[in-house]
Amino acid sequence: MKILGIDYGRSKIGVAIADGPLAEPMQVIRYSNTKILMEKLQKIIKDNNIEKIVVGVSEGKIGEESKKFASSIQPLIQSTIILADETLSTQDAQRMSREAGISQKKRHEMEDAYAACIMLQNYLDN
DSSP: OEEEEEEOOSSEEEEEEEESSOEEEEEEEEOSOHHHHHHHHHHHHHHTTOOEEEEEEOSHHHHHHHHHHHHHHGGGOSSOEEEEEOTTHHHHHHHHHHHTTOOHHHHHHHHHHHHHHHHHHHHHHO
């Protein structure tokens, strides 16, 4: 089963994918128009035969926005959308990418995708 992990943000989202027991970072989608974001997500879902989506939810106001975002993408997929705790996933992604020796430029470009990957891997492990 192919699963898409999404780390929601107000101007960009991180995307990770799993086809089995391991998640891998995919890309960061920057957006200013929600319609264009939905079109890009729909293409990713179709091109990769995604069967389930896991959306990371943190605390506070951004957490509530993440839940609304998850509801808005429900029509894009015929299967289930899961909400998963993503608390500290960005900090973990920063630390792990530094420890792995990934350049600062690459870390900055892919930070949200790494966070989505960590959140998705946590979901898979549980």
